[in-house]
Amino acid sequence: xxxxxxxxxxxxxxxxxxxxxxxxxxxxxxxxxxxxxxxxxxxxxxxxxxxxxxxxxxxxxxxxxxxxxxxxxxxxxxxxxxxxxxxxxxxxxxxxxxxxxxxxxxxxxxxxxxxxxxxxxxxxxxxxxxxxxxxxxxxxxxxxxxxxxxxxxxxxxxxxxxxxxxxxxxxxxxxxx
Numbered sequence: 001x002x003x004x005x006x007x008x009x010x011x012x013x014x015x016x017x018x019x020x021x022x023x024x025x026x027x028x029x030x031x032x033x034x035x036x037x038x039x040x041x042x043x044x045x046x047x048x049x050x051x052x053x054x055x056x057x058x059x060x061x062x063x064x065x066x067x068x069x070x071x072x073x074x075x076x077x078x079x080x081x082x083x084x085x086x087x088x089x090x091x092x093x094x095x096x097x098x099x100x101x102x103x104x105x106x107x108x109x110x111x112x113x114x115x116x117x118x119x120x121x122x123x124x125x126x127x128x129x130x131x132x133x134x135x136x137x138x139x140x141x142x143x144x145x146x147x148x149x150x151x152x153x154x155x156x157x158x159x160x161x162x163x164x165x166x167x168x169x170x171x172x173x174x175x176x177x
Contacts, residue, residue, distance in 0.1 A: 003028040017041075017076060025110060040117035045163045047105070047171045048095060048124040053142040055168065056095050056127070057159075061139060069099070071161045072168065074119070083120035092130045094140055105170060110163065110164040112140045119175025121167050123175060147172070 005026045012019040019039040026032055048056040061068050078082060080118035084102060092098050104119040145153065150168050153159045160170070 007032065015030045017149045023132040036114060038111075038115040038117070040115060040177065041079070042077045042092060042118045043074060043078065043110075044081070044083050044120045045121060045167050046087050046091055046099075046122045046124050047072055047167045048091060048097065048099065048127060050097075050127050051149065053147050055147050055150060056097065057111065057145055057164070058094050058141040059143055065160075070159050070164070071160050074163060077120075084122075087120070087124070089154070093122055095142055096130060097127040098130035099124035099126075102129055105167070105175070108166060117161055121170065122173060132161055147176070154177075 005027070007024045009021055009023045009073070011019055011021050017040065017139055021037045021039055023035045023037060024032060028037045049066050050056065056073065057070050058069050058073055059068055073090050073094040075086060075093070077086045081089075087102055088099065099122075101124070101169075103125075107118055107120045107125050110117045110119055150159075150172065154165055154168070159165060
């Protein structure tokens with residue numbers, strides 16, 4: 001891939017959460033083409049499991065999907081924040097719980113064909129009630145679901161969000177035996 005080169009770049013949109021960049025690139029074959037890239041600062045996604053073996057999910061309306069989705073807690077990394085700090089903040093903002101223990105489970109790109117967003121995946125346990133502190137999360141509904149029901153929810157299409165499916169399946173496969 002050493003012959004894959006960016007010849008030029010220009011920004012066509014600079015928003016609150018994303019920037020859209022258009023690159024002219026030279027492929028290894030020698031062909032020139034255009035790539036559109038959504039730049040994002042990265043995010044976290046958290047599989048939160050309480051002492052009763054329930055997973056904490058959030059139900060919220062997602063404008064781009066045009067519907068409410070059932071998801072694991074997640075959110076964007078603010079400038080100057082570490083992924084761990086973001087995970088702790090998002091847990092408190094979206095669920096009203098703080099993790100006593102926070103463990104990294106790796107991460108993944110959300111849509112590498114067109115976006116730079118990298119999601120850091122965490123496991124949150126030893127959950128403790130914490131005051132909700134966010135301003136824009138009043139529409140988020142907390143849903144506690146027994147872990148044994150997660151696979152069925154995914155199979156039925158009740159969980160359609162890719163980061164949630166990836167995070168939950170990773171946890172079930174590699175962290176529960």
